[in-house]
Amino acid sequence: DVKVTQSSRYLVKRTGEKVFLECVQDMDHENMFWYRQDPGLGLRLIYFSYDVKMKEKGDIPEGYSVSREKKERFSLILESASTNQTSMYLCASSLTGQGAAGYTFGSGTRLTVV
Amino acid sequence: QKEVEQDPGPLSVPEGAIVSLNCTYSNSAFQYFMWYRQYSRKGPELLMYTYSSGNKEDGRFTAQVDKSSKYISLFIRDSQPSDSATYLCAMIKAAGNKLTFGGGTRVLVKP
Numbered sequence: 001d002v003k004v005t006q007s008s009r010y011l012v013k014r015t016g017e018k019v020f021l022e023c024v025q026d027m028d029h030e031n032m033f034w035y036r037q038d039p040g041l042g043l044r045l046i047y048f049s050y051d052v053k054m055k056e057k058g059d060i061p062e063g064y065s066v067s068r069e070k071k072e073r074f075s076l077i078l079e080s081a082s083t084n085q086t087s088m089y090l091c092a093s094s095l096t097g098q099g100a101a102g103y104t105f106g107s108g109t110r111l112t113v114v
Numbered sequence: 115q116k117e118v119e120q121d122p123g124p125l126s127v128p129e130g131a132i133v134s135l136n137c138t139y140s141n142s143a144f145q146y147f148m149w150y151r152q153y154s155r156k157g158p159e160l161l162m163y164t165y166s167s168g169n170k171e172d173g174r175f176t177a178q179v180d181k182s183s184k185y186i187s188l189f190i191r192d193s194q195p196s197d198s199a200t201y202l203c204a205m206i207k208a209a210g211n212k213l214t215f216g217g218g219t220r221v222l223v224k225p
Binding site: 033 | 118120122155156157158159160202204212213215216217218
């Protein structure tokens with residue numbers, strides 16, 4: 001019973017390309033998050049959204065943007081991919097008021113920028 | 115300085131041993147504390163969730179929180195090879211829904 005689905009497990013893109021990472025959840029969660037995970041640095045928050053068409057910057061938003069046109073879908077956009085954006089990208093969702101215990105993560109997208 | 119510090123390991127133990135993991139944090143605003151387990155090529159999954167200082171047990175897992183020392187721990191008793199994974203501590207402030215993660219500790223339980 002997959003609840004948070006990330007469209008791609010592995011992606012290889014060229015420097016300068018515009019890259020779209022898609023995330024879909026089927027739990028009717030209000031909150032959605034994009035993290036990147038790098039060895040030794042753990043998970044770092046890129047962007048999050050509390051509602052449709054709403055977005056807020058996380059800790060490392062530079063070089064990224066997001067789109068949330070529907071409640072179940074949250075897209076991460078790399079406007080012009082660079083090699084330092086090679087990373088594992090994780091999407092998560094949660095219900096408002098259950099933030100402490102209610103995060104569900106997708107399986108991740110491993111992006112390589114060459 | 116990171117808000118949450120966690121030794122990256124790897125921590126290698128024989129099957130049946132107790133695994134001891136910990137994190138320290140600097141911001142006293144953190145109120146809820148979690149441990150996530152992440153297998154290779156998978157997303158993190160919630161393992162334990164605690165609020166108050168003290169111990170919480172769930173089967174072979176015990177989570178400890180010491181807010182006065184800003185220190186949390188996870189113990190795994192009777193460790194199994196299937197416990198081999200990366201363990202991430204995470205915490206959240208009372209207001210807001212954003213988790214802050216430690217860097218993760220890689221654990222290897224050898225048969």
